[in-house]
Each structure stands twice: as C-alpha cells, then as structure tokens.
Amino acid sequence: MIGAFKKIWDFAGSEQKNIKRSIVLALLHSIFYALQFAAVYVVLKALTSGDTSKRTALYAFGIMILSIGGRIVLNTFSQLQRVHAGYFMVANKRISIGNKLRSVPMGYFNKNNLGQMTAITTTTLTDVENTAPVVLVTVLGGFINSVVFALSVLLFDWRIGIIVFIGMAAFIWTTSLQEKHSRKSAPERQRAQETLVEKVLEAVQGISVIKCFHLGEKAGSAVNSAIEDSCNKNLAIEKQMTPYQIFQQIVLNLFAVIIMIVTAALYVNGTMGLADAMMMFVAAFMVFEQMKSAGISIATLRIAESSIDKANETDNVPVMDEGGRDIVPKTHDIAFENVSFSYGERKILDGVSFNVKQKTTTAIVGPSGSGKTTMCSLIARFWDVNGGKVTIGGEDVRDFTLDSLMKNISMVFQNVYLFSDTVENNIKFGRPNATREQVVEAAKKACCHDFIMQLPNGYETVLEEGGASLSGGERQRLSIARAILKNSPIIILDEATANVDPENEDRLQAAIEALMKDKTIIMIAHRLKTVRKADQILVLDGGHIVQKGTHAELAAQDGIYSRFITQRQQAESWHIAGQKT
Structure with missing residues (x-):
C-alpha cells in the first residue's frame, strides 16, 4: 500500500502541493470530528452527575456545532484541493504525452495500435483523475481520523485504547491481504479497457469498409466481445474485493463488540466510572467509522496504481535526439x-x-x-x-x-488530414499568425476559395474530423493552400494532384508551379507531365x-x-x- 501511495505521489508532480493541503485539511477535519466525542462526553458526564443546567447543554451544543461547522468547511476545501490535483495532474500528463509524441519517430505509430494510445489518454487517465487523489486523501484521512480518535480513547482509558490500536492493526492486516490479491486483477481489467477502446475506435474508423463488405455482424461481435470482456473483468475485481471488504467490516465490528464487553466488565468490577463506561460504549460505534470508509476506498487503490503504471509506459517511448540547435x-x-x-x-x-x-x-x-x-x-x-x-x-x-x-519544410501529402476546426485555422496550421487576407490569397492560389465560400459559414465553417465532409480533391487543395501560406523554402510533394478533379487540375497545376517558384522541390510523381519538367x-x-x-x-x-x-x-x-x- 505504501508503494501505491508513493506511485500516486510521484505521478502528482507539481500538484503535490494541493494533495499536501488536502491531507493537512483532512488532519484538521479529524480533530473537529473528534470534538463530537468531547460533546457527547460533556452530556454523559452531566447526566450521570445530575447536572441538568442550560449552561451545560449549551456548552455541549456549542462544541457539537463547532465540530459540524468545522468539518463542513474543511471537507469542502479538502475536496476542492483533491479535485484540482486530480484534474491538473492528469492534464499535465496528457500535455506531456502530446509533447512527447511530437518527437517520437513515425515508426512508433506503425508498431503500436492507435487505440492503445487513445485508451491511455482517455479512459486510463480518467481513471487516475477520478480515483488517485481521492483514494490517497481518503485513505490517509481515514487512518489519521482513526488515530486521532484512538488517542482520544487512550486519554480516557488506556486499556480500551490498546484494544482500539489492536483493532486498527488487524484492519491493516486484512487490507494487505486484499492488496496482494488485487495485483493480478487490476492489470487484466486495464488491458480489457484498452481493448474495448481499440475495438470501438477500429469499428468507427473502418465503418465504410465494414458496410461495403457487409462485415457489420463481424465488427459488432468484436465490439460486443470487448464490452463483455471489460464487464467481466470489472465484475471479477468486485467479486474478488467483496469478501475482503466483508472481512474488514467483520474485524472492525468484532473489535467494537470487544470494546463494549471489556467496558462492561471494567464497569462491573468498579474500575471504570459510569460516565466513562457510557462514553466507551459510544466510542465503540464511532472510533472505526472513518476506517471503514478508508477500507472501501482501498479497493480502488490497485486500479489507480495500474492505471498510473500504464500511463507511465509512455515515458519509455523512444524519442529522437532532442539535443539539437x-x-x-x-x-x-x-x-x-x-x-x-x-x-x-x-x-x-x-x-x-x-x-x-x-x-x-x-x-x-x-x-x-x-x-x-x-x-x-x-x-x-x-x-x-x-x-x-x-x-x-x-x-x-x-x-x-x-x-x-x-x-x-512544407509537405503536401497524397492522403490529407484536416482537423476538427474552422477552414481558416486548417489553412493557417503552419502559420498561425497569418491574417484573413493572407489566408484568402493562399486559398485562391490553391483553387479552393470558390468552394469554401459555398460552405455554410465560409472560412468559419468547422470541418468534421479528418475533413470527412469534403471530397478528396477539396481536402487536397486545402492542403496545398496550407503549404502556400507557410511559404517554406523546401517543398515536398507526394503526388499533390492525385485526388483533384480534371476541371480543376490545370488551375491547380498552375498554383503548384507558383508555389514551387524559387523553392527547393522534392516531388513523388506518377504523372508524366509532372515529371518531365x-x-x-x-x-x-x-x-x-x-x-x-x-x-x-x-x-x-x-x-x-x-x-x-x-x-x-x-x-x-x-x-x-x-x-x-
């Protein structure tokens, strides 16, 4: 468990400060939680001594209000710190992965399924965001709260205090058993989640091929199989953890019963006063309450750790030498x-x-x-x-x-990818500070201004991902407009006119020749009239x-x-x- 906590702590990076604050607030929360223990004792002491004055009642009421109010405020701010830490530690990791992918050799993408990287940056890191800081603070907060309560009991009676600490030790032992058995299931659940994302992504990206070859049933069965496997793996973890959670509850409830039995025996033999005995009976129900909550959270600790391990695998992706000038x-x-x-x-x-x-x-x-x-x-x-x-x-x-x-370098590929953004921003991709006039000029040279103006919002039209709403020739011309606007001294053309309709080919050829003027050109060509010059x-x-x-x-x-x-x-x-x- 300590290793899992350290892994979450290391992953938090710059958000460690917010986790620290949340833990400190959890400590203060436990102190205010213990105040209700004092409020109950004031009431019991007054009842056993025959003191029924308003002053005593108001005193106990004031302590209870302070306890409740303090817990509400501290819990609110502690939760805000946890949420901030969870969101930004994952956001920072996604940014880190994105930056790293910029310097990863293209061969990496040939060897690795896109679905795997998609799964890591979506479901895997979402698991970390939703569980890691919560588990860390909840578990530590629960243990801190229980320790504070145990020390409070120890101040009343050292004998009951020792029983409380033995109960906590027994709980920790059951937790270690739970952790050992969850080591195998969590990674299997993680792999099932990744496979599910891969299969869904594959089905969506290949939907045209699936429909063309009537493979809907086969593709659907693959997705259904991945969904079923993911469901089974998640249920397996729940089934595996449930007996341990029940065992934890039994252990804590057993020690609560032991506290009551020992308290009754001490009262009967006269070594404990009535007020203290009644207080210990109340404590038997309160002292392990936060530890029970921590035990439930521990069940997700291994999932968070497994997700972090998977996300950290991206740190080992080989990158090109970044020591350039x-x-x-x-x-x-x-x-x-x-x-x-x-x-x-x-x-x-x-x-x-x-x-x-x-x-x-x-x-x-x-x-x-x-x-x-x-x-x-x-x-x-x-x-x-x-x-x-x-x-x-x-x-x-x-x-x-x-x-x-x-x-x-500017490159015009045969297979053009356009981003889910406006037409203007897609053209400005290589030159973000370009003006609208410069974008329009480049679009006219690339013979795409006319069809852009026919789109619903012209240059402000938001394209579908990949430019799916445009024809192949239209995407090709936008790619050439992008290269014209960037105006790099070296142009690489991969059969730039391959997807252009015949009526626009001559105009586009003239645009390409204008793009090529006074440039160093490398072109992959299959058309004779392109090569001969x-x-x-x-x-x-x-x-x-x-x-x-x-x-x-x-x-x-x-x-x-x-x-x-x-x-x-x-x-x-x-x-x-x-x-x-």
Missing part, C-alpha cells in the same frame, strides 16, 4: 550521403546518395515499395537514418531542433537509385524510366470505344 541553414541544398534505412528487419534504402541544389526540382519515380515516401520522410526527419546522413545546407538534419527543421529525376528500385538524370536523358536509356514513359503514355491515351445503340 536552432539552425538557420545558409543554403537549402539537400544531400543524401550513403543513407540506409530499415523498417525493422525490412531494408528500404541501402547506401543511397544524391544531391539536390537549392531552387531546383527533383522528381522521384519508381515502383510501389521502392522507398520514395521513405526518402521524403527522412528529409523531414519523421524517422532517423540507420546509416549515413541527410543534410540541409550542409547541416545534418539530426542537429536541428525539430521546430527549426520544420520551419524550412524536373531538373533532376531519381529512379528508385529495391532501395537503390538505379537511374538519375533529366527527362530527355532517361527517356533515351533502356530501363525503368523508359518503361514508365511507355506505360503512362498508354494510360493517358486510353479511351472507351464508341458503341452503336
């Missing part, structure tokens, strides 16, 4: 020097070397899986190379801070650059590029023959 490169030349890279055991690039002069365009072509996207991702340092180095302006990209590196074409195959040159040079050679030209010309000249009706 804020570098402003003298030029925007890009160089690969004997670069090798693998996804696990699968080698993607093997000893790749080439140079890109600033303000020139380099097109990368090659069969699927040849490493084109990986090459671009290494420039932006989505991953770190396994061997060799990538440089910008002669500076190794690993020597930049990630922020200073990305100031130099490049200053340099790199042909990738099997992780190697097998051809390099201009369009005219490579077209004259027998190889992958000449076959690429032939295939594209055939594809572009393909048409449906007319049919007689």
